[in-house]
Amino acid sequence: MTIHPVTEADRDQWLPLWHAYLEFYESELEDGVTDAVFQRLVAGDGVHGALARDDEGRVIGLVHWLFHPSTWSLEPYCYLEDLFVVPGVRGGGTGRALIAHVAEAATAAGASKLYWLTQSTNDTARRLYDKVAADTGFVHYEVTLA
Numbered sequence: 001m002t003i004h005p006v007t008e009a010d011r012d013q014w015l016p017l018w019h020a021y022l023e024f025y026e027s028e029l030e031d032g033v034t035d036a037v038f039q040r041l042v043a044g045d046g047v048h049g050a051l052a053r054d055d056e057g058r059v060i061g062l063v064h065w066l067f068h069p070s071t072w073s074l075e076p077y078c079y080l081e082d083l084f085v086v087p088g089v090r091g092g093g094t095g096r097a098l099i100a101h102v103a104e105a106a107t108a109a110g111a112s113k114l115y116w117l118t119q120s121t122n123d124t125a126r127r128l129y130d131k132v133a134a135d136t137g138f139v140h141y142e143v144t145l146a
Contacts, residue, residue: 001060001094003101006041006049013059014038014051021062021084025119037064050101052085052094061085063098067109078106080116083125095128 006014015034022029029037041049041064052061064082080102085094106114115133117140118125129135 001052001054001097003050003052003097006038006051006062008042010051010059011038014041014049014062017051017059017062017084017086020086021082024084047081048105050098052098054089059086060089061094061098063102065102065105067106067111070113073112075110075112078102078109078111078114080114083116090124095125096132099128099132 015038018034018037037047039045040047047064047066049062049064051059052063054060062082062084063080065078065080067076067078070077080099083095083098085098103114115136116129118129120126
């Protein structure tokens with residue numbers, strides 16, 4: 001497996017994984033949002049992305065992350081916003097490798113923390129997350145703004 005930054009040439013391989021990720025979370029986005037996300041990823045416009053490929057060059061996973069300042073640290077935090085691995089290869093180390101990739105990028109950027117969220121019912125992912133990170137016990141709330 002290899003992991004590389006998302007490039008403009010990756011769009012046709014990134015898009016099915018992005019749609020599968022959104023479907024997993026029972027979400028839909030307008031095409032304009034998806035287009036803007038991809039352009040941010042390739043432009044380095046605050047959002048970063050990487051793809052995992054198997055030995056035959058097929059894209060089998062994606063990860064997106066961003067950095068932001070914190071009120072609790074002088075160094076930035078790194079938020080891993082999206083992580084998706086193709087169902088047929090889950091449990092084979094791709095998710096762990098993508099998280100490690102982001103951790104390396106966060107360390108290189110001087111971040112003091114890497115964190116992410118997941119649904120409490122996402123048991124498959126949580127088995128991995130419990131091995132590589134600490135469950136902080138925080139509960140996520142949000143307000144959708146018009």
